[in-house]
Amino acid sequence: MPLSDYDMIIGLEVHVELKTASKLFCSCATRFGAEPNSQVCPVCLGLPGALPVLNERALEYAVVAALALNCQIAKYSKFDRKQYFYPDLPKAYQISQYDLPLAKDGWILIPAASGESGESKKAGIIRVHLEEEAGKTVHSGTGILDSDCALEDYNRCGIPLLEIVGAPDLRSPKEAKNYLEKLKTLLLYTGVSDCKMEEGSLRCDANISLRPKGGKEFGTPVEIKNMNSFRAVEAALEYEAQRQAKLLDDGVKIAKQTRAWDENKGITAYMRSKEEAGDYRYFPEPDLPPLIIESERVEQLRRTLPELPDSRRKRYIDLWGLPGYDAELISNSRPLAEFFETAVNLYGEAKTVANWVINELLRLVNQEGMAIETIKLLPDQLVKMLKMIDAGTISGKIAKTVFEAMFKSGKDPESIVQEKDLVQINDFEELKTIVADALDANPESVADYLRGKERALDFLVGRVMKETKGRANPGMVNQLLREELERRR
Secondary structure, three states, rough: OHHHHEEEEEEEEEEEEEOOOOOOOOOOEEOOOOOOOOOOOOOOOOOOOOOOOOHHHHHHHHHHHHHHHHOEEEEEEOOEEEOOOOOOOOOEEEOOOOOOEEEEEEEEEEEEEEEEEOEEEEEEEEEEEEEOOOEEEEEEEOOOOOOOOOEOOOOOOOOOOEEEEEEEOOOHHHHHHHHHHHHHHHHHHHHOOOOOHHHOOOOEEEEEEEEEEEOOOOOOOEEEEEEOOOHHHHHHHHHHHHHHHHHHHHOOHHHHHHHEEEEEEEEEEEEOOHHHHHOOOEEEEOOOOEEEEHHHHHHHHHHHOOOOOOHHHHHHHHHHOOHHHHHHHOOOOOOHHHHHHHHHHHOOOHHHHHHHHHHHHHHHHHHOOOOOOHOOOOOOHHHHHHHHHHOOOOOHHHHHHHHHHHHHOOHHHOOOOOOOOOOOOOHHHHHHHHHHHEEEEEOHHHHHHHOOOHHHHHHHHHHHHHHOOOOEEEHHHHHHHHHHHOOOO
């Protein structure tokens, strides 16, 4: 059967490093890129006699993230030891959470993979729990198989890690990508993580199975690891779905296993059989007391949540009449949304501000590879420039030059206009002389216009604008040209 005869059942497990200054159970720094093994101590190295102490800020970040994901926060939870032997885990166990996680029963709204624009679906979140990060293994070759040796960097070991276990509610690789993008947006909004996938701050494991279209029973899931981008997750799931469909068509039973995504070959490859919970021999962490989180404290943390993107998008549409596309694009980034709102409150007209933010600001940000929060341009400078357009001081075309100069220098628009001599020419007599000269210099275009070729007017407008270096008032130029051309008819 073709893949279209199967339903895909996809669930994602996302690991998020929390943006704390110190590790989960010790005071070692969490700075990325430090000299290997320079940010370690007896606690995160698992040396005998060292005892863990919980980082309160990490716990607060975890609760805030769970609230943003609409989870129920447990009043009572605990830490557990997850046993496994691997070089990047010096204690030979990981302090994690098992049967009593920090939070559960959450959900987020994601764009549906198909259907009308703006259609969304609710994707469930089974649980959110807190655990410590493992170290990093550095191989001498490009991978395990072609390496002669491996070195261990324990700087990452012990960094606070949030595991978000999604429900098997996703039905396509596109929906999985939408889920990850929405999850990242929410985590960035709350400020609990920088979500830098290139630094390992946000990682994803995907579980996928197939069942005949319309069936009720889930198939045997396969886990895919080693994906470092949203595009990789989508591509890996597409490949794995095709692989499983072919096996099922051939009558082969799907084995429960863990596979790695090979980016270069574009395939998933067998790693190992899938571990069960019993393989990890969980038991309660004896060196840490249970977590008891009072309802009052949860509500205090809830009040620290910013307005989240879904609420902002709806407000932009309902209050300011923005098109859905504009509202979605702007609300997806908290720094961009805050820049936009400040400018709208100063200027009073949302659509004009949105056009400049989307078409010019985002263009320059992407072109320069910058983050919104690092730009020099301020919202009030954009508003000053818009008011200069409204007053006729500069034209819309000149404004683009002014905007780019503001973006690069951080200077006010008035200074840039004066320095570059960009004030719009609105003097009727001055423009009349320039228009007459342009007509005298282009007799063929004048003749074409008089013969009914309207496009000749565009050429003549262009000549005047070139002569004035874009400073001529476009409306006055058009009016004067038509009047002078009719006079010469």
